[in-house]
Amino acid sequence: MTKITLTGQLIQYLFTGVTVGSIYAMVAVGFNIIYNVTDIINFAQGEFVMLGGLIMVFFTVTAKLPLPLAFVLTVAAVTGVGVLMERFTINPLKNASVLTMIIVTIAVSILFKGIAMFVWGKDPYIFPPFSGSKPLFFYGAAIQTQALWVLFMTAVMVVLMTIFYKKTRYGKAMLACADNPEAARLVGIKVNIMILISFALSAAIGAVAGAVITPISLMEYDRGALLALKGFGAAVLGGLGSFYGAVVAGIFLGIIESMCAGLVSSGYKDAVALILLLLVLYVRPSGLFGNVEASKIKEF
């Protein structure tokens, strides 16, 4: 047993923070993908993470499928859920008011939560970590290998999304929709399809987040709301709509939260992110990295 030192402790908190923060970052990116194309904040974003975790448990523990296959199937299943959500609830409600859209996505999130409770019950679930449960030791801090997987997946997501937006036709078309939907329509981009893709993508990212975090933090049916709230905090902190802003802010939020839990009070750990969210909203709603001008043009 290694001696617990202050540096070791700090490294431990930092690492936990970055791990949890990566999840917030992924939720925040999910918010942004949909927000950019539709101006909708999808309150069911956290539910994608919850479903990702629980479906992964189903494929690995219940169906006993090999890990890579289970992972692919999970992401596919949740992506399907995202597509269905867009087709049946978002697409039929064209030109609805912001208030209505908020309530619709809340209704969908309650529905997902209800379905999850119906299928899995109220207990938290877990499945074994991707590569064994033996932790690595690093300057007196114990680091779970699963946390490295979380970081790896986040990095993969950042790289893939960057390639998608910068190099592919669909990615560029989505950026065009975000910039100006009317003009995008005029040059022949099917905004309708772009909205569908945005829901599929953001559901897929949610599923990845859920699948990698469950071996560390477990997953139960009602985890979605708080994840969504903190992910939204990260998205706002980073400037709503900003991709890299969301990633940086998510990780930053995770670190602050983990430091507070370790050094100040674990009971108020959830409050920290929320108080930060309120402060940013009150003082600088465009976010720390966001563009003030741009935030004034968008309808909130």
Add this chain to the structure above:
Amino acid sequence: MRSSNRKALLGLTLFLILFPVVAMNVTAIGHYLDIMIFVGIYCLINMGLSLLMGYAGQISLGHAAFFGLGAYTSGILCTKFSMSPWLAMVAGVGITGLVAYIVGVPSLKLKGHYLAMATLGFGVIVQIFFNEEVSLTGGPSGFSDIPGLSILGFSLDNDLCYYILVWFLVLLTLIFSLNVIHSRIGRALRSLHDSEVAADAMGVETSRYKIIIFVLSGVYASIAGSLYTHYVGFLSPSSFDFFLSIKLVMMVVVGGMHNIWGALLGTWLLTFLGYEWLHVFRDFDILVYGAILLGVVMFLPDGLVALVPRMSRVWKRG
């Protein structure tokens, strides 16, 4: 007051007088009186929420927090400081009103999604506070032995007395709210709902009216919270969680958010569903809630109350 409102008010009063007579004589629904007390308490909150959402066009996903603040202020002052319940209720109104003002001023500058998330965040923070300040609130397990209410030495400890008290307050609040709607403030609010920019340009002080309504709705919720505390006699943070905030919004939306009568109808329906008729579904009630809310928003955007004129037209024709 418009004649349709007067008729509806008369109908409601008659229903409220007849209800206990029927409920107390039919054993199968004897406990409905108890549920009606909860309906009344939630109606108080939701009339405020209806003013805020339906008339001022502002969403709040944190009203459970105001309800909880009223409840906890009453509970703590009555048990730990042995204050008179009525005085504690007034203190609750003061504290909640102040908090609503402090939160409302910066929050109501935000619009749409930002406001929804800010109020949601506020609600969760207040719930964490109830959970963590164990010395004050009893923490997650809460505290009990909160005394009941009495008027001039006459104790209101049976259901019928409490029913009369709660619904008397609901009717008073309803009449007050209807007057607010048809006053200068009400007209200003409706102009806000349609277009804030246009209202601003016409010289309506939009931010001031929004804050007035936000604080008023917080005060309604606080009174409801005090009534809840003294009726149940026990408090724990889980009664004021963010799912309650969502359920309150749901009641208003399902009933019809552009109409205060809709808020009453939705509250009545969903409270009975939750306390009584959904027991068949046991723990899966949340699934049914989600389906109902989604169905109403998608297919009946003006809520169930929009069916009433349609039905009366069919009635007259038939």
